[in-house]
Amino acid sequence: MSVRKVKKMQGEVMYPRFLTPTSAKFDPVELARRTERIVCRGNKRKYTDFYVVGVYGGIATGYAVGCCLRCVFCWVGLSREFPERFGKFYSPEEAFMRLDEAARRRRVRKLRISGAEPTLCRQHLLELLELVERSPYDVFILETNGILLADEDYVAELSRFKKVHVRVSLKAGTPEEFSKKTGAVESAFELPFEAIRNLIKHGLSFHVAVMSDPRIMSAEERANLLRKLKSIEPRLLKMLEEEVVDPYETTLLRLEKAGIRLKWRRAGRCSDNLT
């Protein structure tokens, strides 16, 4: 067998798919780079669809492919585990055109990328935001897990866009829980907090969301998380968004693979906005 073939097979085996109790921990920045090799091509990025959903009072959404975490409560499609199998490549112009078409049809004034980590494929995102900036739309909501925004240069580049509002979604309140819930190494727990510091430093519009569903976050873990946010800036607590886990089919599958059982409430909130 050729060296190339062996390397390809190793890559296929090693790429983190579902998180299980025996999964090897990964560095999310390295996983971001590996995923980018699959979902980014020059300034193009893979998307599966574009349409309007009801969250944020109506928002045109591009469903992108690829993430650098493996959250056990994640709702997005199986493109997260198998990015090579889903989506088509779109240039920033093509993605903007599809968002614009969807937004005009339903008369909404907000845009976003969802279903993936939008900060992957940096060149694509920055060029897309240039188009949004020159458009009549009010806002582009950048929903992120914050991993790549620990890079201050990236945040500095984003700060030139006045229509961007960032939503940083925190997954856990301690390094151990972060690792258990996302599959990433414990040391990566600090990266989203670094991202928040960068967003403050560069004056971006943003707020913080926390997956604080009491079924997967203890009161003690939540208290630790809130203390940490408060130590960065007390106002972060005033605009905190708290999330719950919803029983999407993909969420149920991921919880099962991770060996986690949750009790389901009768009425779940439709949250189609987790990152």
Ligand code: SF4
């Ligand atoms: S919840 Fe968000 S950050 Fe976590 S795996 Fe899903 S898309 Fe990625």
